[in-house]
Amino acid sequence: MASTIGELVVGVDRLGAHAERTRMSRPASNVPTPTGDHGEQGEHTEHGGRRARLLPGGPVAERILADVAARAAALTRAGVVPSLATVLVGDDDASAGYIRIKQRQAAELGFASPHEHLPASATQEDLHAVISAFNDDPAVHGLLVQHPVPRHLDYDRALQVMDPDKDVDGMHPLNIGRLALELPGPLPCTPAGIEALLAFHDIPVAGREVVVLGRGATLGRPLSILLAQKRPTANAAVTVVHTGVSDWPRYTLRADVLVAAAGVPGIIRPEHVKPGAVVIGGGVRYEGRRLLPDVDESCDRVAGAITPRVGGVGPTTVAMLFRNAITAAERAAGLPAGSPGVTG
Numbered sequence: 001m002a003s004t005i006g007e008l009v010v011g012v013d014r015l016g017a018h019a020e021r022t023r024m025s026r027p028a029s030n031v032p033t034p035t036g037d038h039g040e041q042g043e044h045t046e047h048g049g050r051r052a053r054l055l056p057g058g059p060v061a062e063r064i065l066a067d068v069a070a071r072a073a074a075l076t077r078a079g080v081v082p083s084l085a086t087v088l089v090g091d092d093d094a095s096a097g098y099i100r101i102k103q104r105q106a107a108e109l110g111f112a113s114p115h116e117h118l119p120a121s122a123t124q125e126d127l128h129a130v131i132s133a134f135n136d137d138p139a140v141h142g143l144l145v146q147h148p149v150p151r152h153l154d155y156d157r158a159l160q161v162m163d164p165d166k167d168v169d170g171m172h173p174l175n176i177g178r179l180a181l182e183l184p185g186p187l188p189c190t191p192a193g194i195e196a197l198l199a200f201h202d203i204p205v206a207g208r209e210v211v212v213l214g215r216g217a218t219l220g221r222p223l224s225i226l227l228a229q230k231r232p233t234a235n236a237a238v239t240v241v242h243t244g245v246s247d248w249p250r251y252t253l254r255a256d257v258l259v260a261a262a263g264v265p266g267i268i269r270p271e272h273v274k275p276g277a278v279v280i281g282g283g284v285r286y287e288g289r290r291l292l293p294d295v296d297e298s299c300d301r302v303a304g305a306i307t308p309r310v311g312g313v314g315p316t317t318v319a320m321l322f323r324n325a326i327t328a329a330e331r332a333a334g335l336p337a338g339s340p341g342v343t344g
C-alpha cells in the first residue's frame with residue numbers, strides 16, 4: 001500500500017519529523033485547539049491585538065524549498081540540471097509578475113527556467129505547439145502554463161496536450177485521476193500546500209470535521225479528496241459545501257477546520273466560524289495585483305488559529321510547484337524520487 005503513495009509518504013514523513021521537533025520548542029499555550037474551545041478564548045495567544053494564533057505559510061515553504069534545493073544540488077552533481085519551463089500568453093501585468101516570482105525562485109534553487117511568451121493574439125494551435133516543444137525536450141522536466149489565458153483560448157485543452165509527467169500544477173486529468181486512485185504523481189499545489197501547512201503547525205485533521213467551502217478544480221475538489229485519504233496528516237471527515245447548498249453556514253459552523261476555497265471575497269465572516277476553529281484562507285480572487293481573500297479579517301476574533309492575509313497558503317503553493325518539479329526531474333533522470341543524498 002505504501003508503495004502506491006510513495007511520493008506522498010516521503011513528503012509527509014519529512015513534514016511529520018519537523019512537526020515533532022517544533023512541537024517541543026513551542027510553548028504549550030500556543031498549541032492549537034482544532035476541536036474548538038467554546039468560550040475559552042482567553043487561552044489564545046495575543047498576536048498584536050489578534051486573538052487567533054497565526055499560521056504563516058512562509059516557514060512551511062522554506063522547509064519544503066530547503067529540501068528541493070538539496071535535491072536539485074544532488075541532481076546537478078549527477079549531471080542533470082533540473083528545469084521548470086513556463087509559458088505565458090498575453091500581457092497581463094499580474095501574470096507576468098507571478099512568472100517573474102517563479103523564475104527568481106527557480107534561479108535561487110538552481111533550476112533552469114526556460115520561458116516562452118506568446119502574444120495575446122496567439123491561437124490555440126500556437127499554444128499547443130509551444131507545449132509540445134517543451135514536452136519533447138528531454139532537458140525540460142516540469143512545465144506550467146500560467147493561468148488564466150486570454151479569453152479566446154481554452155486552458156483545459158492546453159492542459160490535456162501537456163505531458164502529464166511534466167505537469168507541475170498537478171492539474172492534468174491523468175494526475176487528478178492518480179490523486180483519486182492514490183497513485184504516485186504530482187499533487188495539485190494549493191491542496192498539497194494546505195495539508196503541509198496543517199501538518200507543520202501541528203494541527204491534526206485525522207478523525208476531525210473539515211469543511212471545505214468551494215468545489216473548484218484547483219482547490220476545493222482536489223483538497224476534499226486529499227484530506228479524506230488514509231494517511232496520518234489526512235484521514236479527516238471532509239464535507240464539501242458550495243453554491244448549491246444555500247444553508248452552508250450550518251455546515252461551516254460545525255467545522256473544526258474550515259477551508260475557504262470559494263474565490264468570493266469576504267464570504268467567510270465571524271458568524272460562519274465555530275469559536276476556536278482553525279480557519280484556512282485558501283481561496284482568493286485577484287483584481288489586477290490586488291489580492292481579495294475569501295476570509296474576512298475579523299474572523300480572527302472567533303477562530304482559534306487562522307492563516308494570515310498575506311504569507312498564508314500562497315507561499316506553500318509555490319513551494320509545491322518546485323517540489324513537483326524536482327520529483328519529475330529525479331524520475332526523468334532515473335533516480336528514485338526524493339533522494340537528497342544521491343551524488344554523482
Ligand SMILES: Nc1nc(=O)c2c([nH]1)NC[C@@H]1CN(c3ccc(C(=O)N[C@@H](CCC(=O)O)C(=O)O)cc3)C=[N+]21
Binds near residue numbers: 144148169189312
Ligand atoms: N499554472 C498556474 N499555476 C499557478 O500556481 C498559478 C497560476 N497558474 N496562475 C496564478 C495563480 C496565483 N498563484 C499564486 C501563488 C502564490 C502567491 C503568493 O505567495 N502570494 C503571496 C503574496 C500576496 C500578495 O500579492 O500580496 C502571499 O499569499 O502571501 C500568489 C499567487 C499561483 N497561480
